[in-house]
Amino acid sequence: MVRIAIPKGRLLEEVSELFLKKNIIPSKLEESRKLIVEKDGFKFLIVKPSDVATYVEQGGADLGVVGLDVLKEDPKDVYELLDLKNIGKCKMVVAGKPEKLEDYKILHFTKVATKYVNIAKRFFEEKDVSINIIKLNGSVEIAPIIGLSDYIVDITQTGNTLKENGLIVMEEIFESYAKIICNKASFKIKKRDIFKILAKFTDM
Numbered sequence: 001m002v003r004i005a006i007p008k009g010r011l012l013e014e015v016s017e018l019f020l021k022k023n024i025i026p027s028k029l030e031e032s033r034k035l036i037v038e039k040d041g042f043k044f045l046i047v048k049p050s051d052v053a054t055y056v057e058q059g060g061a062d063l064g065v066v067g068l069d070v071l072k073e074d075p076k077d078v079y080e081l082l083d084l085k086n087i088g089k090c091k092m093v094v095a096g097k098p099e100k101l102e103d104y105k106i107l108h109f110t111k112v113a114t115k116y117v118n119i120a121k122r123f124f125e126e127k128d129v130s131i132n133i134i135k136l137n138g139s140v141e142i143a144p145i146i147g148l149s150d151y152i153v154d155i156t157q158t159g160n161t162l163k164e165n166g167l168i169v170m171e172e173i174f175e176s177y178a179k180i181i182c183n184k185a186s187f188k189i190k191k192r193d194i195f196k197i198l199a200k201f202t203d204m
Contacts, residue, residue, distance in 0.1 A: 002042055002186075002193050005061035007049035011178060014087045015065050022200040053078060053181060062186035063194065069155055069176040073116050079182040081194075082201055088178040092119060094170040095162050096144050096151040104151070104170045113143030114153035123153070123173050141165040 006015055008031060016029040025039050029046070037044045045061050049070060056064040057076040064078075067088050071080070094112075096104065107127070113134040114120045124131045134149050141161060143149040151170060156162055162169065180201075182194060 001038075002063060002190060002197070003045060003061045004042055005045045005047055005052045005055040005064035005066075007052050007065060007067070008046055009049060011049060011065065011067070011088050012046065015178070018084065018087060024197060024200055050074070056181050056183050059183050059185060062183050062190055063197070064181050065178050066181055067176050067178055068174070069116065069119070071179065071181075072174070072176075073118050076181075077184065079184060079187055080179050081182050082180040082198060084178040084180065084201075086177070088176065090155045090157040090176050091169075092116065092153065092173040092176055093156055094123075094151050094153055094173065095141075095156070095167045096170055097166060098168050100144070100150060101168065101170060110151060111149040112151050112153055113140045113149035115140065116153050116155075119173065120153040141167060 006012055006029065012029060012031050019025045020028055025042065029037060029044060031046065035046050037046065045055060047055060049067060052064040052066040053070060053074065053076040055061040056078050065084070069092055107129045109130045111132045111134060112120050112124070113136050115135065115137050117133055117135055120131065120133055134143065136143060140152045140154050143152055144167065145165060153173070155176060159169065187194060
């Protein structure tokens with residue numbers, strides 16, 4: 001039985017619909033209190049998005065669906081088998097108040113609020129900008145509004161939350177989307193089953 005880690009939240013529905021469309025599962029996966037679901041010869045682990053890659057790396061799952069943003073923030077020793085570029089599409093951006101746009105163009109030092117600490121560090125280091133990072137786990141849009149930070153680094157799907165809070169995108173860092181990843185040992189042991197699954201995505 002192939003164990004597949006699937007992220008809770010907004011990605012669960014997209015992944016479920018894709019797997020249904022590709023005839024991998026006979027019916028949709030629904031978010032509930034049940035965290036392990038057996039369906040048509042698969043065992044699905046419904047876990048936090050940030051934990052998917054850890055389950056796969058450590059062998060708790062053979063395969064996983066994970067956002068590129070998660071892998072860039074916390075790289076894991078796994079095989080990246082397939083890009084699902086139409087699933088979980090969003091952008092990692094630097095955002096701030098409109099009046100900070102001109103300052104952003106000539107930055108030497110700044111304060112940034114984010115939960116993506118490693119991504120932010122690497123990005124600003126490449127721009128040769130010194131930063132003070134304030135780690136927040138949610139609602140980062142508040143930080144520049146109250147003066148806690150100059151800018152934020154965050155994921156945005158539509159940009160609506162930024163607009164509603166009076167923020168604009170200063171710069172796009174990268175486009176994020178879902179990827180299918182695989183445990184390295186599972187790739188050898190369950191290769192035939194894994195390739196059967198991958199074959200269903202050949203028309204993507």
